[in-house]
Amino acid sequence: MSLPRLGLLVGTDPPARLRLLLMAVSDRVCAVDALRASGAGPxxxxxxxxxxxPVPPAGVPYAAWLPEVDADTDLLDAAAVILTxxxxxxxxxxxxxxxxxxxxxxPAATPVPPFVRRRLRAARGLPDTPLVRGDAAGWHWYPNSADGGLALDDDAVDAAIAVAAAAVTTGAALLRVLAWGTPCVTDPASAEALGAGAAAVVVTDPDDRLAAAAALAADPRAAARHHAAGTRLVRTRHNLRWSAAEMLRRLRLPPSSLSPIATVVSGLDEFGMPEGSPFARRIRAHLAALPIHADPPHAAGWTR
Structure with missing residues (x-):
């Protein structure tokens, strides 16, 4: 059985991020071929x-990489998906x-819902609504908003983020917090950089952020809404494997049925299961031990 084929119609070397997407596509058991303008081959x-x-042939679905300069708007409009x-x-x-x-x-970050956090805190004798606050300069744990923050060691930060009722963070650390599904308060620039709207994060002035996080932690419904929206944002905007799966879906290129393992892994990706989550690791470990295991082919000419 032949693999689904994705043809590349490129004018110059693809950008680095597009190369990473192509490698993620090849991981999903889809052959990726660079084509000449003549379109030689199957x-x-x-x-x-x-x-x-080269212009894509009529009647065949295609994805278009949004260029930094003006391009043929007709080609972009007709694309099944525009990548950016x-x-x-x-x-x-x-x-x-x-x-x-x-x-x-x-990849080890796994979204932890608010109700699971409450159970974890109760089981470990932690405060009801603790907060975590941090950025590139360092992280602090607040048993409650009235207490001063306790400095966290680097190896304790992820655990604190995973059980905190809410977080305050800015900059690149915002993605780290949202990946754990933690309801978060941040600044406008950080939210804009990730494409995080009001449903995913709370945006306030610096002096109000700790109080806003405490209010968010004390409101289970609001915390659950922000957890869901933040988790969805990470899955659909900041997960390369999900983007690869979604591109193939829109191009009507389902993963090949050559490998049952590839089918299961594809299902995990489409569900948005973090690659490093305990469940995903267990599934992959069990699959790897099966005699039907076979490594998926990678894109010809692309190296990791």
Missing amino acids: APAAYLWTSGG DDVAAADRIGRQALMVPASAPD
């Missing part, structure tokens, strides 16, 4: 086009856009 079932590349690494551009384009993330959270 016709792919779908294409990926970048500015300056620009949050503002993705918001402007709307449903046709698909983010190719510039950064990704730690």
